[in-house]
Amino acid sequence: MLSRAATSLTLLGRHLERADHLARILGVHVALSLDRTDEPGPEFWIRFLELAGWPGSDTHSRDQAVEVVLAGTLGPSVRASVAAARLAAQAVRPSLPTELYEQVNALHWRIQEPTLQPDLYPFLSDVQLSIRLVDGLLEDTMRNDEARDFVRLGKFVERTANVTTIVTRKSAELADSPEDALEWSAVLKSCFAFESYQSRYSGGVTPDQVIECLLLEPALPRSARFSARVAVDSVSRIDGPGRRSKPKSLLTRLHAMFVQAGAQQVTEHPREFEAECRGILRQLELALRETYFHPSKVPASVIGDEGRAMPQQQQQAGGGRP
Amino acid sequence: MNPLDTGYTNNGFYDEMLAATGSPRPAYRRLYEQLNQLGPRELGRRHDLAMQMFRNHGITFAVYPDAQGTEKVFPFDIIPRVISAQTWRHLEAGLKQRLAALNLFLDDVYGRKLILKQRAIPPEIVLTSPQYLREIEGLQVPHGIHCHIAGSDLVRDDKGDFYVLEDNLRTPSGVSYVLANRHVMKRVLPDLFAGYPVRPVEGYVHELLRHLRWLAPKGVDDPTVVLLTPGINNSAYYEHLYLAKQMGIELVEGTDLVVDQDHVFMRTTRGLKGVDVIYRRLDDEWLDPIFGRQESLVGVAGLVNAYRAGNVAIANALGNGVADDKAVYALVPRIIRYYLDEDPILPNVQTYLCAIDDDRKYVLEHLEQLVTKTVDASGGYGMLIGPDATREQLDDFRRRIKTHPRSFVAQPVVSLSVQPIFDGGRLRRAHQDLRPFVLTGPDVYVTSGGLTRVALKDGSLVVNSSQGGGSRDTWVMAEDGGEGTGA
Numbered sequence: 053m054l055s056r057a058a059t060s061l062t063l064l065g066r067h068l069e070r071a072d073h074l075a076r077i078l079g080v081h082v083a084l085s086l087d088r089t090d091e092p093g094p095e096f097w098i099r100f101l102e103l104a105g106w107p108g109s110d111t112h113s114r115d116q117a118v119e120v121v122l123a124g125t126l127g128p129s130v131r132a133s134v135a136a137a138r139l140a141a142q143a144v145r146p147s148l149p150t151e152l153y154e155q156v157n158a159l160h161w162r163i164q165e166p167t168l169q170p171d172l173y174p175f176l177s178d179v180q181l182s183i184r185l186v187d188g189l190l191e192d193t194m195r196n197d198e199a200r201d202f203v204r205l206g207k208f209v210e211r212t213a214n215v216t217t218i219v220t221r222k223s224a225e226l227a228d229s230p231e232d233a234l235e236w237s238a239v240l241k242s243c244f245a246f247e248s249y250q251s252r253y254s255g256g257v258t259p260d261q262v263i264e265c266l267l268l269e270p271a272l273p274r275s276a277r278f279s280a281r282v283a284v285d286s287v288s289r290i291d292g293p294g295r296r297s298k299p300k301s302l303l304t305r306l307h308a309m310f311v312q313a314g315a316q317q318v319t320e321h322p323r324e325f326e327a328e329c330r331g332i333l334r335q336l337e338l339a340l341r342e343t344y345f346h347p348s349k350v351p352a353s354v355i356g357d358e359g360r361a362m363p364q365q366q367q368q369a370g371g372g373r374p
Numbered sequence: 375m376n377p378l379d380t381g382y383t384n385n386g387f388y389d390e391m392l393a394a395t396g397s398p399r400p401a402y403r404r405l406y407e408q409l410n411q412l413g414p415r416e417l418g419r420r421h422d423l424a425m426q427m428f429r430n431h432g433i434t435f436a437v438y439p440d441a442q443g444t445e446k447v448f449p450f451d452i453i454p455r456v457i458s459a460q461t462w463r464h465l466e467a468g469l470k471q472r473l474a475a476l477n478l479f480l481d482d483v484y485g486r487k488l489i490l491k492q493r494a495i496p497p498e499i500v501l502t503s504p505q506y507l508r509e510i511e512g513l514q515v516p517h518g519i520h521c522h523i524a525g526s527d528l529v530r531d532d533k534g535d536f537y538v539l540e541d542n543l544r545t546p547s548g549v550s551y552v553l554a555n556r557h558v559m560k561r562v563l564p565d566l567f568a569g570y571p572v573r574p575v576e577g578y579v580h581e582l583l584r585h586l587r588w589l590a591p592k593g594v595d596d597p598t599v600v601l602l603t604p605g606i607n608n609s610a611y612y613e614h615l616y617l618a619k620q621m622g623i624e625l626v627e628g629t630d631l632v633v634d635q636d637h638v639f640m641r642t643t644r645g646l647k648g649v650d651v652i653y654r655r656l657d658d659e660w661l662d663p664i665f666g667r668q669e670s671l672v673g674v675a676g677l678v679n680a681y682r683a684g685n686v687a688i689a690n691a692l693g694n695g696v697a698d699d700k701a702v703y704a705l706v707p708r709i710i711r712y713y714l715d716e717d718p719i720l721p722n723v724q725t726y727l728c729a730i731d732d733d734r735k736y737v738l739e740h741l742e743q744l745v746t747k748t749v750d751a752s753g754g755y756g757m758l759i760g761p762d763a764t765r766e767q768l769d770d771f772r773r774r775i776k777t778h779p780r781s782f783v784a785q786p787v788v789s790l791s792v793q794p795i796f797d798g799g800r801l802r803r804a805h806q807d808l809r810p811f812v813l814t815g816p817d818v819y820v821t822s823g824g825l826t827r828v829a830l831k832d833g834s835l836v837v838n839s840s841q842g843g844g845s846r847d848t849w850v851m852a853e854d855g856g857e858g859t860g861a
Contacts, residue, residue: 054630055641142432143606146619150431158430198643290643344643367605367672374525374548374610374809374825374839 053198057147059345061199063140064148065206068156068183071133073214074104075179077242078121078130082172084238085114103221104128118172130179134160147199152189155182201286202344208286209336212279212306215243216329219266219276223259223322233257240266245274260315267318268310277310290344298339306332376410378417379794382801388534388791389803390455390861401456401851401861404569409453412565414799421452421796424562433554435609435839448551449844451795452563455806455826456570456861459851465528465536465810466820468720471710473524473812476543476697478713480520484511484693494712495705499729502780503702504750505695507658509665513682513692516589519814520691523582523653525549525824528720528808530791537723537788539807540703542752543694545655548825548845549578549811550613553620555825555847571852573822578811579620582653585815586621589687590650597650600624600640602631604656604672609840614655623653633676636683651687652677658692700749700783701727728775728782737784738775741768744784746775759835761787790835795828795846805829807837808848823848 081100085092094112101109104121105128111117123131138160141153159182163175194200222239226232236257240246243266252269253261269275284303291297309329318325384392391402398406409417425447428434434445457465482489483500484507490497500506525546527539556575560567583599590597603614605627618625630640631649639646656673659666665678680686696702704725707718726733726744737744741760748756758771775782794801810824826848827837837843851859 053643054624054626055643056627056630057624058643139606142611142615145432145615146623146625150619153432154430157432161429367607374546374551374827374845 053147053202055345057144057199058202060140060143061147061202062206062340062345064137064144064156065203065208066210067133067137067140067206068186069207069210069214070128071130071137072180072183073211074121074128074130074133075176076244077104077218078118079173079176080238080241082114082118084234087234099225103218122175130176131163134163134179144199149189149193151193152186155186155189159183159186198290201290205283205286205290205340208279208282209303209333211274212276212283213329213333215266215274215276215279216326218242219263220318220322220326220329223263223319226259227322231258236262243274245272248272248274259319263315263318268313268315270311275310277307280307280310283307297343299336299343302332302336302339306336376406377413378410378796379801382794382803384792384803386532387789387803387805388530388532390530390534390791390793390806391453392794399861400859401458405454405456405566408566408568409796417452417796418799420562424450424452424558427558427561428554431554433551433612435612448839449828449830450555450558451804451828451830451844451846452559453794453796454559454566454847454849455793455808455823457823457848457850458859458861459854460859461536461861462822462850464719468536468538468718469526469810469812469820470818471714471716471719472526472538472541472706473521473814473818475710475713476524476541476706477519477521477814479709480543480691480694480697481515481518482713483696484513484520489709489712495708496730499701499705499727499780500696502729503696503699505658505693505699507693507696510693514684515691516591516687517815521694521697522585522589522689522691522814524812524814525809526812528810529723529788532789532791534791536720538706538720539723539788540700541698541706542809543698544657544690546809546811547610547613547655548809548827549821550616551845552811552821552823552825552848553578553616555845559847570849572849573852575822578819578821579617581813581819582617583621583623585813585819586651586653586689588816589689591684591687594650598624598648599651599653600626600631600649602626602628602652602654602656602674604628604660608655610655617653628670628672628674631674631677633674633680636676636680636685638674638677638680638686649686651689653689658695661688661692695750700725700747701729701780704783723785723788726784728779728784733784734775734779737782738772741772741784743787745787746771746782746784749781749783755840757836759787787835790829790837793828795830797830802832805835805837806846823850 085096097112097114097117098109101111101117101120106120109120111120121129123129125132138156141148141156145153159179163179190200190203218239222235226235233256236259237246239262240249245266249265253265265272265275267276270277272278280303284300284307287297287300287303291300306329391398391406393399428447428450434447479489489495490500521543523546525542525548528536529539530536552575586599587597600623601614601618603611603625615625624640626640632639632641632646638649640649654661660670661673662675662677663670663673664675666673681688704722704727707722710716710718726737728734728737737746744760746758746760758767790805790807792803792805795804806826806828808824808826811821813819826846828844828846829835829837830844831842834842
């Protein structure tokens with residue numbers, strides 16, 4: 053597979069997962085703010101925006117927060133993530149089933165329209181269901197090959213990072229009020245795991261069990277451990293038998309963190325746990341680039357142009373529209 | 375009165391659908407009845423559905439220079455064009471003849487130059503073409519074929535006769551719209567097809583792949599074929615990815631390829647993989663920064679040397695621009711007679727070469743009545759339509775013709791045929807042309823019909839999509855008799 057295609061497929065998986073994640077946490081937090089008997093103050097929305105990838109935001113109200121996470125252009129937003137996914141899909145359209153591309157493209161166009169507050173839930177629901185449909189098309193129509201594994205890799209690495217972030221940050225945030233069931237339920241819902249949790253755990257929503265469920269559970273598709281496992285499996289298939297690449301080593305290490313950790317360790321040292329996880333993910337980014345996206349396997353005699361910028365006007369150089 | 379044609383007139387132009395009496399021509403009779411039965415409201419609804427399908431399918435293009443990256447759907451008219459089997463046989467034979475002669479011409483002018491030595495055509499017109507590449511003189515191309523994929527633009531005059539308006543022998547675009555238009559029509563207006571034996575268009579991509587594989591260097595049984603695109607910002611990018619996907623080949627950009635010791639490779643996740651055939655969709659000058667423009671970032675350094683060494687085939691070959699130069703176009707009837715000893719089946723539009731003294735004198739005296747074109751421009755640019763031009767524009771062209779006569783040709787204004795388009799709930803007259811695509815390789819293949827381009831701006835003669843043109847589905851009848859006869 054072309055290295056450029058591998059990059060775009062990974063980005064497709066990552067950005068769709070991010071759009072889904074942002075849509076979900078936005079919906080959950082707006083609902084959580086309405087469930088509070090006291091109107092949440094600016095701190096609530098500042099913390100939420102930090103969780104959504106907008107640290108240091110001076111947005112203090114629900115409406116502003118909704119606008120930023122839906123359509124902000126200077127950080128991750130639902131609209132920007134879908135647009136980025138579409139761009140990645142365009143670049144590798146020959147590798148994707150037509151219906152899959154069309155779903156991503158149609159979603160992009162739908163969410164270009166301004167969204168009014170009363171339409172927020174149908175809007176978020178549309179985003180999430182459309183992404184489920186893309187997932188289904190991916191699993192059901194795409195060959196089980198390298199292309200599919202790169203999409204999976206992007207998606208599950210992103211999910212590992214998102215779930216770990218939300219759980220560890222909430223652990224730190226709720227350290228003084230660990231029994232806040234409403235908040236911990238929101239964490240589960242943010243990860244699409246509330247119903248799975250209820251059917252698996254008895255005794256109500258408790259921090260230790262939520263952490264166990266979302267980070268350490270091996271069989272829940274939304275858990276960090278499960279996601280890391282899928283990422284390891286994807287890289288193993290990409291590498292083929294007998295090859296132990298750097299991305300595979302790093303992902304194996306990441307997975308081992310969730311296998312070996314206990315809920316108590318995360319409860320007691322949430323920031324350290326998150327930092328360790330982030331450290332591995334940063335190394336992984338570099339390793340993916342070196343191993344698959346820009347592999348340095350070009351002989352010295354090669355006349356190459358790797359890494360040069362591609363001006364738009366040059367891309368018009370060659371038979372445009374009829 | 376029919377609900378659709380309120381106030382419709384053809385204004386004296388040859389109307390392919392409605393005769394001078396206002397009644398539909400035989401080929402369109404049933405179609406016209408069906409359109410009127412559906413009525414304006416329903417046709418409007420289906421038109422909107424078609425546009426939504428185009429948008430969701432990604433058949434859009436970026437609007438330049440728009441920093442916001444606005445995208446538009448390629449405009450489409452839902453009324454198809456009908457071409458009878460008999461008419462099509464004539465056009466197909468004419469196109470095959472033309473491409474056979476042009477390929478012989480290209481092989482000759484970059485080889486022995488017999489046509490020039492024997493002065494069957496003026497050598498100075500050919501050798502002064504800005505598209506003539508001296509650097510590739512003597513280069514042996516696979517099977518002696520230079521133009522593997524061509525798109526010639528045909529127009530009908532006020533009598534309904536077909537003429538060739540120009541040839542596109544470098545990187546002709548538009549074939550994906552032929553396929554997309556049919557795809558959408560079958561879904562949005564399936565009832566219209568009833569009773570019409572419409573020839574399918576889907577075979578093109580299989581034929582294209584077969585022709586490309588045939589070009590593989592000797593000894594390569596299972597060639598790796600790629601499509602080289604300038605990138606996602608190219609306005610024909612949709613076509614590039616569509617063709618690559620349909621053929622099941624890699625869509626590569628310049629940075630995906632490297633040349634090592636005159637062999638071309640693509641960068642993959644498992645290292646370098648050899649490439650045998652490149653269907654390139656970028657112009658000669660950008661293809662290789664060593665060979666063409668040094669600043670090219672969309673090309674591949676060393677590619678032309680690999681091509682020279684015979685280690686990779688490139689379609690179309692380099693240097694084809696000399697044969698679709700608008701001045702050389704005027705010589706094509708003589709080129710056909712020289713190489714094939716036949717009269718041209720499809721005539722050219724009368725063309726005056728400003729490089730020739732008598733022609734230039736005539737052009738300067740009649741500029742107000744002529745269409746004057748810059749020889750190496752395309753997309754409807756660099757053109758002056760005399761009857762519509764201002765005094766300043768005419769003076770400007772006069773000055774430029776006198777300074778650079780080789781750069782200009784002129785033609786009488788062709789009264790392009792018209793056909794109604796569906797616009798705002800009623801029929802409106804619009805001019806159109808036809809771009810069939812011709813593949814030359816192990817055999818010659820002509821698309822059934824081609825791309826009908828429609829000048830959507832009211833009264834405009836310019837069909838290019840970059841200047842307000844759109845397209846419609848083109849139906850070539852599979853058999854004589856029955857519906858579709860007589861167009």
